[in-house]
Amino acid sequence: MQEMTLATLIAVFQEMFGPVLFWALVTTVVVITALYVYVLIRDRSLSMRRFLLAQLSMPIGAVAAVTFVEVVTDSHLRDIGGAIDVIVLLGVALLGAFGFAVLVYTAQSLVRRQPQKAG
Amino acid sequence: MTLDRLTASRRAFLAAAAGLAAVSAGLPARAQKLQTKAHIVIIGAGAAGTALASRLVERLEGAQITVIDGRAEHLYQPGLSLVAAGLKPAAYTLSRTTDWLPRGVNLIAEPAAAIDPVAKTVATVGGQVLTYDFLVVAPGLVLDHDAIEGFSLDLVGRNGIGALYAGPDYASKTWEAASKFTQEGGIGLFTRPATEMKCAGAPLKHTFLIEDIASRTVGKGKYEMHYAVPQTALFSVPIVAEKVRMLFGKRGIASHFGHVLKSVDADRKQATFATTDAAGVTGTVEMPYDYLHVIPPQRAPDVIRQSGLSWADKWMDQGWVEVDQKTLRHRRFPEVFALGDVAGVPKGKTAASVKWQVPVVEDHLLAAISGGEGTLAYDGYTSCPLITRVGRAMLVEFDYNNNLVESFPGVIAPLEELWVSWLMKEVALKATYNAMLRGRA
Numbered sequence: 001m002q003e004m005t006l007a008t009l010i011a012v013f014q015e016m017f018g019p020v021l022f023w024a025l026v027t028t029v030v031v032i033t034a035l036y037v038y039v040l041i042r043d044r045s046l047s048m049r050r051f052l053l054a055q056l057s058m059p060i061g062a063v064a065a066v067t068f069v070e071v072v073t074d075s076h077l078r079d080i081g082g083a084i085d086v087i088v089l090l091g092v093a094l095l096g097a098f099g100f101a102v103l104v105y106t107a108q109s110l111v112r113r114q115p116q117k118a119g
Numbered sequence: 120m121t122l123d124r125l126t127a128s129r130r131a132f133l134a135a136a137a138g139l140a141a142v143s144a145g146l147p148a149r150a151q152k153l154q155t156k157a158h159i160v161i162i163g164a165g166a167a168g169t170a171l172a173s174r175l176v177e178r179l180e181g182a183q184i185t186v187i188d189g190r191a192e193h194l195y196q197p198g199l200s201l202v203a204a205g206l207k208p209a210a211y212t213l214s215r216t217t218d219w220l221p222r223g224v225n226l227i228a229e230p231a232a233a234i235d236p237v238a239k240t241v242a243t244v245g246g247q248v249l250t251y252d253f254l255v256v257a258p259g260l261v262l263d264h265d266a267i268e269g270f271s272l273d274l275v276g277r278n279g280i281g282a283l284y285a286g287p288d289y290a291s292k293t294w295e296a297a298s299k300f301t302q303e304g305g306i307g308l309f310t311r312p313a314t315e316m317k318c319a320g321a322p323l324k325h326t327f328l329i330e331d332i333a334s335r336t337v338g339k340g341k342y343e344m345h346y347a348v349p350q351t352a353l354f355s356v357p358i359v360a361e362k363v364r365m366l367f368g369k370r371g372i373a374s375h376f377g378h379v380l381k382s383v384d385a386d387r388k389q390a391t392f393a394t395t396d397a398a399g400v401t402g403t404v405e406m407p408y409d410y411l412h413v414i415p416p417q418r419a420p421d422v423i424r425q426s427g428l429s430w431a432d433k434w435m436d437q438g439w440v441e442v443d444q445k446t447l448r449h450r451r452f453p454e455v456f457a458l459g460d461v462a463g464v465p466k467g468k469t470a471a472s473v474k475w476q477v478p479v480v481e482d483h484l485l486a487a488i489s490g491g492e493g494t495l496a497y498d499g500y501t502s503c504p505l506i507t508r509v510g511r512a513m514l515v516e517f518d519y520n521n522n523l524v525e526s527f528p529g530v531i532a533p534l535e536e537l538w539v540s541w542l543m544k545e546v547a548l549k550a551t552y553n554a555m556l557r558g559r560a
Contacts, residue, residue, distance in 0.1 A: 079510030
């Protein structure tokens with residue numbers, strides 16, 4: 001890569017998804033993260049019961065993210081060829097896992113406004 | 120919710136907004152524009168012409184920029200290999216020329232007919248004559264299908280014949296012929312021309328992809344793979360050639376060097392090659408096929424070859440433009456530059472090369488307008504995500520000196536078949552290409 005600046009990366013991602021979908025995705029991520037921070041601040045504590053369910057949902061997010069990347073790119077687990085492939089695969093899985101966990105935690109907190117006693 | 124909590128959450132939102140503002144502050148500021156009345160004519164609205172036009176519009180104030188190209192369609196040519204393996208539809212490679220050209224550029228939608236570098240004029244097929252201060256020739260190249268006796272484009276897709284270079288529809292028809300081979304087996308025969316060619320990795324990619332698909336469709340033992348080429352190695356960069364030789368060995372693909380495809384007998388399914396062996400003995404050999412992939416000789420367009428801009432003592436039958444290989448500036452006409460396929464340099468007929476070449480020409484062109492000399496140099500950078508299977512590729516990058524030039528040293532090994540390199544080809548490459556067309560990558 002000749003010049004890997006933030007502007008280049010944003011330009012490339014915009015071309016990848018189209019400007020509307022790209023900024024919609026960025027907004028979604030920002031909104032969910034902001035809501036997550038909001039419920040943490042609102043509740044002033046982490047609800048362990050919600051956190052447990054969020055953790056249990058992590059594998060679903062991980063598998064969904066890996067499956068999505070493979071389907072979109074006509075590839076398969078058998079194509080993993082080197083160490084960097086394993087790292088990228090784990091990265092995709094981790095992103096999916098954490099993203100989904102945050103979503104699940106935030107959704108629970110927004111639906112049940114009163115924090116659980118267990119927290 | 121109490122007032123306290125509301126304030127706290129508002130503070131959280133403000134913090135997030137501040138974070139975003141910090142990110143956008145990291146974006147580079149636009150350089151000040153150069154004032155000029157220069158008339159810059161760019162022949163060709165392909166990858167190179169469009170990318171340069173987009174960048175010049177951002178850098179110049181008051182310049183007249185004219186792009187001459189008669190093609191209404193813009194082709195994303197790196198996608199043709201994927202179309203010819205049934206992985207993408209033909210439409211994946213297609214867009215309109217006008218989708219990419221920036222405002223402030225005047226497009227003349229007709230082909231250039233003649234260039235007079237002494238009088239500094241370009242005439243179009245429609246009879247317009249333009250006078251230029253600077254000329255950038257980037258018309259691409261022409262595929263000389265007529266050079267192969269018995270072959271014509273209407274054969275593609277039938278009788279087991281493919282020709283993916285000929286465009287999106289032909290790439291799609293190529294897959295029709297190739298997929299029949301992957302289902303029924305037989306003899307697969309893959310060729311490349313004796314001339315310089317665009318993306319010298321593409322003949323290998325097609326061979327690897329069809330072998331991979333055949334191995335999982337009809338199955339090993341039901342098909343033979345033959346790679347018959349004029350050259351004496353599988354790739355121009357020796358270290359890559361060795362790696363490909365090893366892969367060919369593992370995959371059971373036979374190499375035939377010194378083979379120039381001369382004619383095709385589509386009814387008998389026989390291809391005739393002029394051969395030269397290691398000892399220099401010449402001859403002719405006929406090879407049978409069930410699937411034949413044809414890549415014809417490639418040359419500069421006639422408008423270039425008739426303009427006097429071509430090398431007089433190199434590539435005589437091909438007519439590439441005589442430019443300095445570092446600055447891409449014409450060696451006899453300093454106000455002329457060449458970009459992309461038509462440039463007479465030893466490497467660089469790929470979209471990735473164009474991405475490296477365009478900033479160099481931009482630099483020297485702007486310096487010339489200001490009466491100075493540019494400083495950037497093109498080192499022959501060429502990149503080829505060399506697909507070896509559906510799902511794997513080697514990210515091969517090299518320069519004029521056949522050195523490997525890794526973009527991600529220590530992270531992505533150039534000679535390793537990796538899923539990550541495949542992801543780049545599948546997902547990131549077209550996006551980067553499009554960003555380049557807009558002058559943003």
